[in-house]
Amino acid sequence: MAAFKETKFPADAPVAEKALGWVDDRFPLTKLWNDQWGKYYAPKNFNFWYIFGSLAMLVLVLQIVTGIFLTMHYKPDAALAFNSVEYIMREVPWGWLVRYMHSTGASAFFIIVYLHMTRALLYGSYRKPRELIWLFGFAIFLCLMAEAFFGYLLPWGQMSYWGAQVIVNLFGAIPFIGPDLSLWIRGDYVVSDATLNRFFAFHVIAIPLVLLGLVAAHLIALHEVGSSNPDGIEVKENLGADGHPLDSIPSHPYYTVHDLFGVSIFLVIFSAVVFFAPEMGGYFLEYNNFLPGDSLKTPLHIAPTWYFTPFYSVLRATTADFMYVLMGAVAAYVVFIWLKSRLSTTVKSAIAGIAIVAIIGMLPQVLDAKFWGVVFFGGSVVILAFLPWLDHSPVKSIRYRPSWHKYVYAIFGLSFLILGYLGTQAPTDTKTIVSQVCTLIYFSFFLLMPWWSAMGKFKTVPSRVTFHPH
Secondary structure, eight states: OOOOOOOOOOTTSOHHHHHHHHHHTTSOHHHHHIIIIITOEEETTOOGGGGHHHHHHHHHHHHHHHHHHHHTTOOOSTTTHHHHHHHHHHTSTTHHHHHHHHHHHHHHHHHHHHHHHHHHHHHTTTSTTOHHHHHHHHHHHHHHHHHHHHHHHTTOBHHHHHHHHHHHHHGGGSTTTHHHHHHHHHSSSSSOHHHHHHHHHIIIIIHHHHHHHHHHHHHHHHHHHOOOOTTOOOGGGSBOTTSSBTTEEEIIIIIHHHHHHHHHHHHHHHHHHHHHOTTGGGTSSOGGGGSBOOTTOOOSSOOOOGGGHHHHHHHHHOOTTHHHHHHHHHHHHHHHHHHHOOOOHHHHHHHHHHHHHHHHHTSTTTSOHHHHHHHHHHHHHHGGGGHHHHOOOSSSSGGGSOHHHHHHHHHHHHHHHHHHHHHTSOOOHHHHHHHHHHHHHHHHHHHTHHHHTTOSOOOOOOSSOOOOOO
């Protein structure tokens, strides 16, 4: 075994330098800093879309810290939970601020993540060699949804109680195992103290541990292959004499300042919401949630928090009448694959067979619309994971794609926003039809992507990144 050699410093070296050297001799602190940020070279043409990764990290830390302080006073008991939240709000010094920071942080987290995903969509950040980064990011998104769902019940307000009741009951639509699965999730035949305790355990311990591990994996994978950029060019293909990419700069201090500027703007907006509009008109904190949960009194309109509503709208759009439209859409898609796809006949036959089974299952005599609503609800989330393999565009960035591709993205984004809005509203016949149209647009965007993403006249991608200092 090699002998341990401690770094020697001059007698007059600063104490801080000696202390850091002592740590570095025993733990690679400086090396970790340099590898992950200090001397990590990133493309020099980052724009404002690239601040949302750092903002997501900031909000994650904010949620963990505020969550720790909330658990010091919260009581995970069905008889005490609502009053313990009221106690935090009214009696605990600065408790109202911690609670509002946590509730606003939950919505801010999803806003930032959705914008982060939008940037990936625009610039093709999920394309080779970054497929694994995208999959880790997708897993983080699933964890965030689970974390938000489990945490939503904890205040034990009216909307928390009934929202959890409705969502858990959805699992009951799964054939054979549905009722037992719902019972296992609740821990009781209705949402009760047992449900609250297990949701508290998942929200405070289990999901955060998984989330932190996924974030670490996401960052390690990112720094292994390098960051993408608005031009979609691999900067590692043009190296300088020092071995670093010619079109990259050290993250510190350049992107440290860049991200701190973004953080400053975010904190101003975040503080304005926390201090002046923490309920955000009932979207961040529903007014029914300021009433204690009552199993004998159902709210007039039950809806999940806004960040779930696009997918919830897909669920509500799947009515018995809409099933016939979906059956026709599945049949048309299979015909389209047979005519336009380059897949082998064996694969096409397998797809046709699955489609026939699905169409038979969509008949009202076989499986009801509620089951298929749950399937499309889950499918609308899971389909995001397949994005790296659905996009067949010869270029990554939207900058070099045909102009009409921008309209495709715009229509998709608008339909997603409409689905989100309709999910917060009480259903009507007109709103249901609009949500059904938007649901078809949402799935068509992904399922037809292998064809439309490769169509049109693409611009020539430069060999070096385009950058204009300002």
